[in-house]
Amino acid sequence: MNTDTLNVSVVESRPFSDQRPGTSGLRKSVSEFQQAHYLENFVQSIFDSLGGCVGRTLVLGGDGRYYNDRAIQIILKMAAANGFARIKVGRAGILSTPATSCVIRKYRADGGIILSASHNPGGPGGDFGVKFNIDNGGPAPEKITEAIFKRSREIDQYKILQAADIDITQLGESQLGNMVVEVIDPVADYEKLLESLFDFDLISKLVTSGKFRMCFDAMHAVTGPYARAIFEKQLGAPAGTVRSGEVLADFGGGHPDPNLVYARALVDIMYGAEAPDFGAACDGDGDRNMILGRKFFVTPSDSLAVMTANHRLVPAFRGGIAGVARSMPTSRAADRVAEELGCRHFETPTGWKFFGNLLDAGMATLCGEESFGTGADHIREKDGMWAVLFWLNILAARRQPVEEIVRQHWMKYGRNYYSRHDYEDVETDRAHAVVEQLRGKLGGLTGKRFGGFEVGSADDFAYTDPVDGSVSERQGLRISFTDGSRIVLRLSGTGTRGATIRVYLERFEPDAARQNMDTQAALADLIAVSSELAQIRQLTGRDRPTVIT
Ligand code: VG1
Numbered sequence: 231m232n233t234d235t236l237n238v239s240v241v242e243s244r245p246f247s248d249q250r251p252g253t254s255g256l257r258k259s260v261s262e263f264q265q266a267h268y269l270e271n272f273v274q275s276i277f278d279s280l281g282g283c284v285g286r287t288l289v290l291g292g293d294g295r296y297y298n299d300r301a302i303q304i305i306l307k308m309a310a311a312n313g314f315a316r317i318k319v320g321r322a323g324i325l326s327t328p329a330t331s332c333v334i335r336k337y338r339a340d341g342g343i344i345l346s347a348s349h350n351p352g353g354p355g356g357d358f359g360v361k362f363n364i365d366n367g368g369p370a371p372e373k374i375t376e377a378i379f380k381r382s383r384e385i386d387q388y389k390i391l392q393a394a395d396i397d398i399t400q401l402g403e404s405q406l407g408n409m410v411v412e413v414i415d416p417v418a419d420y421e422k423l424l425e426s427l428f429d430f431d432l433i434s435k436l437v438t439s440g441k442f443r444m445c446f447d448a449m450h451a452v453t454g455p456y457a458r459a460i461f462e463k464q465l466g467a468p469a470g471t472v473r474s475g476e477v478l479a480d481f482g483g484g485h486p487d488p489n490l491v492y493a494r495a496l497v498d499i500m501y502g503a504e505a506p507d508f509g510a511a512c513d514g515d516g517d518r519n520m521i522l523g524r525k526f527f528v529t530p531s532d533s534l535a536v537m538t539a540n541h542r543l544v545p546a547f548r549g550g551i552a553g554v555a556r557s558m559p560t561s562r563a564a565d566r567v568a569e570e571l572g573c574r575h576f577e578t579p580t581g582w583k584f585f586g587n588l589l590d591a592g593m594a595t596l597c598g599e600e601s602f603g604t605g606a607d608h609i610r611e612k613d614g615m616w617a618v619l620f621w622l623n624i625l626a627a628r629r630q631p632v633e634e635i636v637r638q639h640w641m642k643y644g645r646n647y648y649s650r651h652d653y654e655d656v657e658t659d660r661a662h663a664v665v666e667q668l669r670g671k672l673g674g675l676t677g678k679r680f681g682g683f684e685v686g687s688a689d690d691f692a693y694t695d696p697v698d699g700s701v702s703e704r705q706g707l708r709i710s711f712t713d714g715s716r717i718v719l720r721l722s723g724t725g726t727r728g729a730t731i732r733v734y735l736e737r738f739e740p741d742a743a744r745q746n747m748d749t750q751a752a753l754a755d756l757i758a759v760s761s762e763l764a765q766i767r768q769l770t771g772r773d774r775p776t777v778i779t
């Protein structure tokens with residue numbers, strides 16, 4: 231077939247002014263995405279920013295949320311009209327974010343589109359999103375997302391093939407115009423990759439021993455099929471180990487964010503009578519994870535530190551690691567482990583896209599964020615299933631309860647009490663006023679005392695990428711105290727309603743005798759200082775956070 235004979239429509243369109251990707255892709259309510267030409271304009275802006283689509287290969291999938299099915303058909307037809315040679319699409323449109331990264335890398339595709347608003351709720355009244363990943367399998371870096379945004383503001387047409395919908399429920403290849411649509415198994419390649427990293431025999435012995443019970447909550451989001459295939463089928467964990475394993479378009483009405491607030495069902499099991507030994511959950515698109523022991527919560531910052539300290543138990547890391555990278559608001563627990571190991575550690579802005587260069591350059595091996603994200607150099611996304619398997623590998627090798635492993639870790643390295651306070655859906659102007667007010671104070675804070683705390687340094691975090699020298703400014707206000715405590719404040723880049731203020735609190739406690747406090751109590755003095763500095767109550771009228779994690 232030749233392009234001239236293809237039934238391509240060039241559709242006139244007008245730009246939307248609000249298509250700037252945030253921390254992780256473009257996220258809006260479903261109804262905004264359903265406006266005429268909205269999705270099409272953004273997808274065409276991605277294609278136009280690629281410097282040519284002809285002959286290229288793209289990976290396409292999503293987390294199964296509402297509107298995925300329609301969006302996939304639209305993108306397939308647009309890709310065909312724009313000259314792509316091949317699209318690998320997950321069966322029924324399913325591909326988790328980490329699995330997409332894996333497939334892009336394995337088949338050397340030119341990029342991928344993930345249809346997900348991650349941990350945001352789904353359904354007709356929920357959110358939708360589009361993430362674009364580049365050929366290293368990772369989220370597009372800022373210079374690319376800015377180019378896409380720029381293009382979206384001037385775009386006046388898009389191309390789409392006039393054709394019937396393609397059946398993507400069966401594996402195999404079919405033709406759409408000149409493009410091959412290849413429907414792939416969403417789990418197979420990713421499962422093989424994970425199997426190559428961990429000691430599956432050892433983990434299988436643990437989960438089939440009858441002496442160890444685990445519970446995994448897929449929150450009716452994308453990890454259900456992955457977890458069933460890997461934990462139950464491949465590793466032999468008893469049927470029923472995976473809860474809420476069916477992917478539902480509205481996630482069963484839940485909020486697929488694996489934390490103590492939204493993963494309530496799992497938390498109740500893990501803190502109830504007869505609690506299992508190990509519990510875990512993942513988010514909407516499978517890149518986040520929460521780790522729980524019996525009546526015990528592992529903060530994501532501690533999880534990264536414990537993984538780093540125990541990396542040699544995992545076959546993939548037996549030869550050592552080059553370095554650890556964490557996002558700026560993530561606690562500094564992993565830094566101390568890196569120092570003891572003699573490996574490098576890095577502090578990057580929030581968002582996985584900032585780890586890509588460090589991983590590509592072999593400077594960092596493990597990465598993590600306080601927002602329930604951990605991952606490594608096997609792909610270029612954070613990886614929920616990977617994190618759960620890493621913990622299972624540690625548990626299988628050490629044969630100790632989760633709580634004991636973490637407490638021993640604190641005894642050796644000290645404990646970073648850590649919490650994040652979110653104020654959601656704040657009126658945008660008021661949220662900006664909070665940031666401006668605090669930013670204005672930063673210059674005069676060093677040396678000042680607040681309660682028992684003395685400010686050691688205060689700045690608006692700017693990051694210079696050590697690989698390509700690119701600079702990202704205004705990445706969060708941080709105030710460090712001389713005793714190692716920190717307060718960080720930034721606005722979320724993933725919300726879809728109003729603005730979300732995030733306050734991150736961290737206090738270091740080296741004394742083992744004082745490592746057993748309740749987190750909020752241990753941070754109470756610092757929380758008081760943060761209220762005084764940030765003036766959230768005065769400037770927004772909010773007297774308490776919406777979500778505490
Ligand atoms: C949040 C988290 C950030 C994470 C991002 C994407 O961003 O804080 O650490 O990388 O979500 O996660 P923000 O800007 O709202 O703080 V996900 O699971 O969307 O891919």
Ligand code: CO
Pocket residue numbers: 327348349513514515516517518
């Ligand atoms: Co996610």
